[in-house]
Amino acid sequence: MRCLCVDITQRVPEFQHIRMEHVAVTFAQARLRVNHGLQAKLTPLRFQDGSLVTTRRGSEWAIQRCFLGGVELLYILTFYLPRFQEQTYIEKLITVMHELYHIGPRFDGDIRRLPGHYHVHSHSQKEFDKQMEVLARNYLRNGAPDHLHGFLQFNFDQLVERHGRVVGMKAPIPKLLPLPKRA
Numbered sequence: 409m410r411c412l413c414v415d416i417t418q419r420v421p422e423f424q425h426i427r428m429e430h431v432a433v434t435f436a437q438a439r440l441r442v443n444h445g446l447q448a449k450l451t452p453l454r455f456q457d458g459s460l461v462t463t464r465r466g467s468e469w470a471i472q473r474c475f476l477g478g479v480e481l482l483y484i485l486t487f488y489l490p491r492f493q494e495q496t497y498i499e500k501l502i503t504v505m506h507e508l509y510h511i512g513p514r515f516d517g518d519i520r521r522l523p524g525h526y527h528v529h530s531h532s533q534k535e536f537d538k539q540m541e542v543l544a545r546n547y548l549r550n551g552a553p554d555h556l557h558g559f560l561q562f563n564f565d566q567l568v569e570r571h572g573r574v575v576g577m578k579a580p581i582p583k584l585l586p587l588p589k590r591a
Contacts, residue, residue, distance in 0.1 A: 409433050409487060409504075409576070410428065410433040411556050412504065412556045412557055412560075413428055413431070413433060413485070413504065413508065414428045415552065415553065415556050416504065416505070416508060416547060416552075417508070419547060419550060419551070419552065420505075420543055420546070420547050422509065422543060423508050423509075423511075425511075425513050425514075425515050426508060426511050426515060427515060429479055430479060430480065430481055430482045430483065430515075431481065431482065431483045431484070431485055431511070432474070432476055432481050432483070432484045432485065432577065432579055433485050433487075433576075433577070434484055434485065434486045434487075434576065434577045434578055434579045435486065435487050435488070435489050435576040435577070435578060436486050436487075436488050436489070436578065437488070437489060438488040438489060438490065438491035438492075445488075445491060446488055446491070447487070447488055447491055447492045447495060447503045448485070448486060448487045448488060448492055448503050448504070448506075448507050449485075449486050449488075449507065450483055450484070450485055450486075450507045450508075450510040450511065450519070451483065451484040451485075451486065451581055451582075452482070452483055452510075452512075452517055452518055452519045453471055453473070453474060453481055453482050453483060453484065453517045453582060454471070454482065454516060454517025454518050455471070455518065456518055456521075457516065457518060458512075458514065458516025458517050458518050459518075460473075461587065467586055467587075467589075468586075468587040469584045469585065469586055469587060470584070470585045470587055471582050471583070471584055471585070472582035472583050472585060473582075474579075474582055482515065482516070482517035483511055483517065484579055484581065484582075485507055485508075486579075487503075487576075489564060489574065489576075490563075490564030490565075493562070493563050493564035493567060493574075494563050494564060497560050497561050498541065498544060498545075500560040501544035501547070501548070501557065501560060502537055502540045502541050502544050504544075505540040505541075505543045505544050505547075506536070506537060506540045509540060509543075
């Protein structure tokens with residue numbers, strides 16, 4: 409998944425602001441083996457405009473900072489297994505594009521905020537995902553190496569059968585930490 413995401417960020421202009429060394433690619437186990445529900449999520453490790461601190465209900469909060477190999481992470485990209493692998497091939501690519509698109513264009517640890525009331529997916533997640541399908545199909549048309557996305561053609565059980573197991577990094581979601589009140 410990491411290699412696929414790196415290639416996407418190099419080939420797709422809409423993602424060239426992303427520096428994957430600052431993005432952890434992880435997995436979490438889906439509680440139920442059903443096709444509906446959360447497939448993946450992006451966790452930003454900064455608040456609006458890349459701030460390390462936010463105010464909520466009159467209190468200041470910070471988020472735990474995360475490092476991997478001495479590099480500070482700005483985002484955690486999590487795929488829910490086996491649920492993610494049970495989607496169709498194109499749905500999996502759309503999901504990857506969908507989550508990468510949430511990474512803010514300033515790459516400051518904040519999400520991309522779209523205009524209007526529905527700042528995460530615009531007014532329609534269905535329309536948002538149609539745009540992501542266009543990006544996914546363009547990626548495939550423009551020379552995406554099969555060895556980086558070919559595994560998406562298989563469901564979870566087929567991957568286990570072919571490779572013996574599916575491995576990945578698990579990471580807890582960082583906690584919000586209350587800051588002491590200032591005098």
